Amino acid sequence: MEDFEKIIDELIEWYNRIPKHFEGSILGSMTTWPHEIGVYAYQLFMHVNGNDPILFPIVKDAEQYLIQTIGTLYGSRHGLFTSGGTESNILALLIAKRASRGKDNVVVAPSTVHASVDKACILMGSRLVKIPVSPTDPVDPDLMEKYVRDFNPYAIVVTAGTTEFGVVDRIKEVSEIALEYDVFLHVDGAFGGLIVPFLFKHGMLDETIYFHPGVSSVSVDLHKNGRAPIPSSLLFVRDEELLNHACFEMEYLPSGINCGLLGTRPGGSLIASWAVVKAIGLDGYEKQALSQQKIALHLYEELTKRPFVEAYKPILPIVVWRSRVLDYIELIKMLMKEKIFLYKSPSLKAVRAVIMPHVSESHVQTLIKALEKIHGWSGGM
Numbered sequence: 001m002e003d004f005e006k007i008i009d010e011l012i013e014w015y016n017r018i019p020k021h022f023e024g025s026i027l028g029s030m031t032t033w034p035h036e037i038g039v040y041a042y043q044l045f046m047h048v049n050g051n052d053p054i055l056f057p058i059v060k061d062a063e064q065y066l067i068q069t070i071g072t073l074y075g076s077r078h079g080l081f082t083s084g085g086t087e088s089n090i091l092a093l094l095i096a097k098r099a100s101r102g103k104d105n106v107v108v109a110p111s112t113v114h115a116s117v118d119k120a121c122i123l124m125g126s127r128l129v130k131i132p133v134s135p136t137d138p139v140d141p142d143l144m145e146k147y148v149r150d151f152n153p154y155a156i157v158v159t160a161g162t163t164e165f166g167v168v169d170r171i172k173e174v175s176e177i178a179l180e181y182d183v184f185l186h187v188d189g190a191f192g193g194l195i196v197p198f199l200f201k202h203g204m205l206d207e208t209i210y211f212h213p214g215v216s217s218v219s220v221d222l223h224k225n226g227r228a229p230i231p232s233s234l235l236f237v238r239d240e241e242l243l244n245h246a247c248f249e250m251e252y253l254p255s256g257i258n259c260g261l262l263g264t265r266p267g268g269s270l271i272a273s274w275a276v277v278k279a280i281g282l283d284g285y286e287k288q289a290l291s292q293q294k295i296a297l298h299l300y301e302e303l304t305k306r307p308f309v310e311a312y313k314p315i316l317p318i319v320v321w322r323s324r325v326l327d328y329i330e331l332i333k334m335l336m337k338e339k340i341f342l343y344k345s346p347s348l349k350a351v352r353a354v355i356m357p358h359v360s361e362s363h364v365q366t367l368i369k370a371l372e373k374i375h376g377w378s379g380g381m
């Protein structure tokens with residue numbers, strides 16, 4: 001047994017050793033620094049099992065509030081709180097499979113789909129048929145229709161904000177195909193769920209996330225742009241009955257039923273999400289999304305002024321570029337030495353920065369300076 005003091009010393013040493021979002025070094029991850037009210041709520045409700053709404057009725061209230069509030073963005077009133085985009089995607093496909101009739105054990109998605117859909121299909125024993133698309137483009141609806149016709153899938157997955165590039169698939173057109181062929185359509189808005197509707201509203205995008213008649217489910221991560229503590233996410237469904245397919249009998253529980261993939265689950269992050277969404281509000285998320293996009297466009301403009309890089313114009317606050325001199329893996333390593341952490345966009349052999357809510361203009365300036373230093377550039381701006 002060790003005494004607390006020694007353990008605390010070690011904890012603090014660990015804490016100091018890792019990067020913190022607010023320091024501006026984390027520029028590639030889709031995580032962010034949680035909102036302070038969420039941190040407070042999380043600590044207060046750490047003991048709450050989100051899987052036991054009889055013992056802790058507040059978990060139902062918190063979940064309902066989140067579904068009603070965030071659901072107004074997509075025109076939905078039914079859904080459930082999950083641990084992340086991965087759980088939401090797995091559940092969406094589970095619901096789709098359990099609800100389907102006369103379909104083949106196949107899921108169709110553009111090749112830009114998130115790896116958690118591959119994971120879901122492995123778990124479900126389903127074949128994932130990927131439609132080859134450029135990493136910078138949405139799927140062509142005509143091609144989608146051909147795949148649906150050829151493979152008779154039980155589900156289609158499209159993405160509103162791909163992880164590598166921020167592409168928003170053509171949800172409305174794909175939803176018409178889903179309706180016509182009676183296929184479950186899941187829209188993965190893990191990253192884009194709290195960005196896309198606002199950029200659309202301001203005319204900065206021509207597609208949004210919405211329960212068009214052919215859309216069956218939508219996911220959105222609250223622990224990404226929602227600024228809730230990890231793990232926090234939502235899965236919305238078109239009809240309440242669909243939720244039954246995400247639930248299982250569990251007789252020993254007071255409620256006798258368990259919904260979602262987890263058993264005992266963190267009620268702390270659910271109630272923290274409730275507090276954070278109340279504190280920020282939809283108007284706050286709107287301002288935040290516009291500000292993120294503004295910083296992303298600014299980073300892009302700065303990059304285009306540097307002849308040593310080749311940058312792509314961002315669709316969402318995800319800025320992708322590559323060096324004209326250095327390999328992208330090499331560039332990531334060199335930036336890491338400057339204490340700047342970026343992620344890869346492997347399909348484009350490029351690096352990407354994600355302008356999360358914690359990223360400020362000054363962090364962008366620091367990144368630009370580091371890039372200039374690495375490339376031995378003294379062009380001066």
Ligand SMILES: *Cc1c(COP(=O)(O)O)cnc(C)c1O
Binds near residue numbers: 083089
């Ligand atoms: C982040 C992300 C996921 C996975 O979400 P987790 O919360 O990490 O489980 C799924 N899809 C997309 C598009 C994402 O950006």
